[in-house]
Amino acid sequence: MKTISFTLNGAPRKVTIEDDRMLLWVLRDDLGTTGPKYGCGRALCGSCTVLVNDESVRACMTRATSIDGKSIVTIEGLAAGDQLHPIQAAFVKHAGFQCGFCTPGMILGAYSLLKKTPKPTRAHIAQAMDRHLCRCGAHVRIVDAIEEAAAVMAGGAK
């Protein structure tokens, strides 16, 4: 057992857990943060993506103990109150989802992409998002949304 402290969506948290616990299940089961989804458990689909110190990671294959002292942001923490993050707003505008199950991971994956590559081409986006799976086939809309979010963020809007 180990006690770890971190911030979750800005709030300080402390949990005492077994050493081999996975971040996805600590977030979902211990902390009630259900935005990150279970899709594959093997880092293959991206549904469980969260930000650790502003980097996207796959929570299903991340040891929870590794986040000690770090800052975790899940999809629940991306908007500033009622003010959607530009990526979220663009997903709404372009309907970048159908069932929505992949969406939290897609948005945080896009966040990570735009942090590294603020002005990606459509080909860049497709390449960078290729390890995020969407079974509903919302891909075209997701690329549209990320393109628009990039433009909005580059313009310093919102």
Add this chain to the structure above:
Amino acid sequence: MTPPTIVPGTDGTGAMDRREFLSLTGSGLFIAFTMHPRPTRPELPAAAQQRAATDFNAFLHIGADGRVTTYVGKIEMGQGAMTSFPQLVADELNVPLASVDIVLGDTDLCPFDMGTFGSLSVRQLGPVVRAAAAEARAVLVAMAAEKLQLPAASLEVKDGVVQSRTDASKRVSYGELTAGKRIERHLEGPPPLEPVSVMTIVGRTAARRDAIEKVTGKAKYAGDIVPAGALHARIVRPPAHGAVVTKSDTAAAEAMPGVRVVRAGDLVAVLHAHRDEADKALRAVKSTVTPSANILNERSIFAHLEQKAPAGNTVASGGQLAEGEKGAKTIVEQTYLKGYVAHAPLETHSAVAEMNDGKLTVWASTQTPFPLKTAIARAVNLAPEKVRVITPYVGGGFGGKSAGAQAIEAARLTMAAGVPVRVVWERDEEFFYDTFDPAAVIKIKAGLDGAGKIVLWDYTVIGAGERGAAQGYAVANHRTHVRGGWSGNTGELHPFGIGPWRAPGANANVFARESHIDLLAAKAGIDPLEFRLKNLTDVRMKGVLQAAAAKFGYTPKAGSSGRGYGIACGTDAGTWVASIAEVKVDKATGAIEVVRIACAQDMGLVVNPDGARQQMEGCLTMGLGYTLTEEVRFANGAVLDKNFGSYAIPRFSWVPKLDTVFVDNPDKPPQGGGEPAIITMGAVVANAVFDATGARLTQLPLTRARVMQGLAKVRRE
């Protein structure tokens, strides 16, 4: 006033009784409706009765505050039912779209519904909901006429307010009219429906209602619902279909902190509050297994199907096949194959059950909440009214969430454990217990006369069933024979479960037919679009072909032209669809790149155009999977594909440029949109590969290895 409504009672049909309903809706107007009086057929078992009789029900409720609630037994799995039903209601009632709420998939609140499949939500239930709203408006106008002391004909409704056409100060709102009143109506004759031309909401794009919840993480799926004290269950499973776990030694698991072991009949499960700790406990269970006797695999399955499928029956025929053979100058025979395909929704089957005061509530990811409720009641031995199924957002279904085994497991384990139990299938359980789109063998013998007319069509489909098998071309001598369907698994024909998969059976049938049509066109030396138009009399089919060609910028050229253009068309769920694709084939690796697809649909009235486009795009994108890579590998009863590492579904880098277009037909009733466009994908790509390379591929998926074999064959010939 019409006679009081007959609300379906609690006769095991999944509907609630009237008292219960009234107590739920409180004061206010509600309209209950059925398309026609429910026929009773005492000779049928209860289950069949409820299927035959009650799938047209829905409810509306108008509150004192003027807000309208629509209760629909459908579910939202991304297809947009949540958005399109309120459009229909708002338009008929003449209220703002924003004042309409919707409750979906709750068996205590919504009227019986058979399930969300077959692209039927808007097609079948849409007219019923429209009719209900139209009747509600008529009732409210009649009430307003009494209140305002004006003839009903002199009144109009604007934004939920009934007012005099000549003096807008004489007005009363729906909310004022319904306050404290409760009126029940039964639809007898057809209500006066708004003509489409005056509709202001239907036919225009409406913003998705689920958007904000889905982008902020607030959207709840079944696995996100956690009743107090709920435990995760991991269930001991056999390693293969046909294998039997004869003994489970759970001592080591039981010794782990926080773990409970629960046995319920044949279910042995380890329970823990944390999923990953339940996983660990499951790994500690030692099982003794009798192996499966099944020896089939994804290669031997086709001969097995041919041998073991039922004799079947002829579903369509005309003329004389012998005449056709006589009249044919060229006869072309070919066998087409397609493997098993998984649904693989990103959300695995999930459910949680809770027992409270003798009532079992189950939150489930399901496409069929009402049949599931009946199945759960039977499994746990409760009266149907003691079971409630609630369907939160469903993370993709595609037909695969029609069964609901996980919810029955959660219910049984909850009853056995005495605490709420959550069952969220692991991805390998999802692959193992999936009801796959069945493997299929299709044999076609077709004949051409000297003028490029098809004069013979002899078609046999084994495994895939009837949907999409009808050939639709104007052929004098034809026969369509169907051996075995996609539902059930009679006689252990398949080594595992099979079931409906987005446009069930049609993907196999349309692949075979439209490939064969292409083959005939090439034999005749005629451009494949011209060849189709020449052999079709169906005006709407010609319409979608021409619309797709215009969108694509197609110019005729007989195949194979080297351009990599492919065409395919068909009908599904009442909708006509045609696609034209352009592909590039890497002759060194066999890799197919789909560059662009233009797809045209004639689906009658399009309720929510952007929603319909999303579905078309989803179909074309998802369809890349069964076309290019998806086929389930299995051996000795074990499913070898266990996760997305080996089972490749479409990714961003595969997705072509997609152009969608509607053939406008707003006066025709709305048709299905969730499935049609996917049926063309196999053939449109295979035909494009032929056009690019001259290689005719006859087995789906069009893997690199199969492309290389096809290219080698072209070189030899």
